[in-house]
Amino acid sequence: IGALVVQDYEDETKFNQEHLKLLESIASQAAIAIDNYRLLHDANLRVKELSALLELSQAFGTPRQNAMLSSTLDHLCELCGCDGSLLLLVDPGERNQLKVRAASKDLQEYTDKTILLDEGVSGKVASSREPLIINDYSTWPERCHLFDPPPKRVCAVPLVWENKAVGVMTLSSNNEAGEFSPREIEILQRFAGPVVIAVQNARVSAFRDALIHR
Numbered sequence: 001i002g003a004l005v006v007q008d009y010e011d012e013t014k015f016n017q018e019h020l021k022l023l024e025s026i027a028s029q030a031a032i033a034i035d036n037y038r039l040l041h042d043a044n045l046r047v048k049e050l051s052a053l054l055e056l057s058q059a060f061g062t063p064r065q066n067a068m069l070s071s072t073l074d075h076l077c078e079l080c081g082c083d084g085s086l087l088l089l090v091d092p093g094e095r096n097q098l099k100v101r102a103a104s105k106d107l108q109e110y111t112d113k114t115i116l117l118d119e120g121v122s123g124k125v126a127s128s129r130e131p132l133i134i135n136d137y138s139t140w141p142e143r144c145h146l147f148d149p150p151p152k153r154v155c156a157v158p159l160v161w162e163n164k165a166v167g168v169m170t171l172s173s174n175n176e177a178g179e180f181s182p183r184e185i186e187i188l189q190r191f192a193g194p195v196v197i198a199v200q201n202a203r204v205s206a207f208r209d210a211l212i213h214r
Contacts, residue, residue: 002031002034004023004026004027004030006019006023068198069087069101069102069195069198069199070102070103070104070105070108072102072191072195073085073086073087073102073103073104073169074104074105076104076169076171076187076188076191077104077106077171079187080171080180080183080184080187081173081178082171082172082173082175082180082184083106083151083172083173083174083175084103084104084106084107084151084171084172084173085103085104085107085169085170085171085172086100086102086103086104086107086110086122086168086169086170086172087100087101087102087103087167087168087169087195088100088101088115088122088126088167088168088169088170089101089159089166089167089199090117090126090165090166090167091114094114095117096116096117097114097115097116097117098114098115098116098117098122098123098126098167098168099112099113099114100112100113100114101167101199107172110146113146115144115145115146119144119145120142120143120144120145120146120154121134121137121143121144121154121155121156121170122144122156122168122170123144124142125156125157125158125165125168126158126165126167126168127165128158129158129160129165130158131155131156131157131158131185131188131189132155132156133153133154133155133179133180133181133184133185134153134154134155135152135153135179135180136152136153137150137151137152137153137154137172138150138151138152138153147172151172151173151174152173152174152175152176153172153173153179153180154170154171154172154173154180155170155171155180155184155185155188156168156169156170156171156188157169157185157188157189157192158192159192159195159196159199160192160196161196161200166196166199166200167196167199169188169191169192169195171184171188
């Protein structure tokens, strides 16, 4: 996981086997401490992830559901260390379009905006029903017109219900350093199931209410 180096620029022959044994002992303890920190960090992220999923499941079918979708996207940004997250759904009135249904706090301006079903990362993911990572999104020739200026990188997973893509969840980042990886895709996929259930429950509830008041 790394290296521990000690140097003496004045006397290169100063160190002996005793120094090496001491350095190995220190390095071993440092490695254990680093591993423990990483395990604790991963455990804390997992707790936050489970907490967010629990909050979302408790909001199913309640007036808080819409707010919880945006809150869930905020949790995703925190878990993945990124700037923004969007939930786009296939527009029932325009089957060739995706509409932004919910957004994290920094992307609220995009709520209710639409893109074509074959446009950008979201459109490709909805069409293929496969996850996609584009780490050079700002220079990607197929990027969507929705973002101005475009983020540095974007990744997305499909929301699938009864073997059909009903939407997409995305992450985006403007950070110059780093890349999205399969880790971010795995986290998105863990949230995709509960989110698509929440969305379908909301649609069923709206349809039922419309029949009652007809």
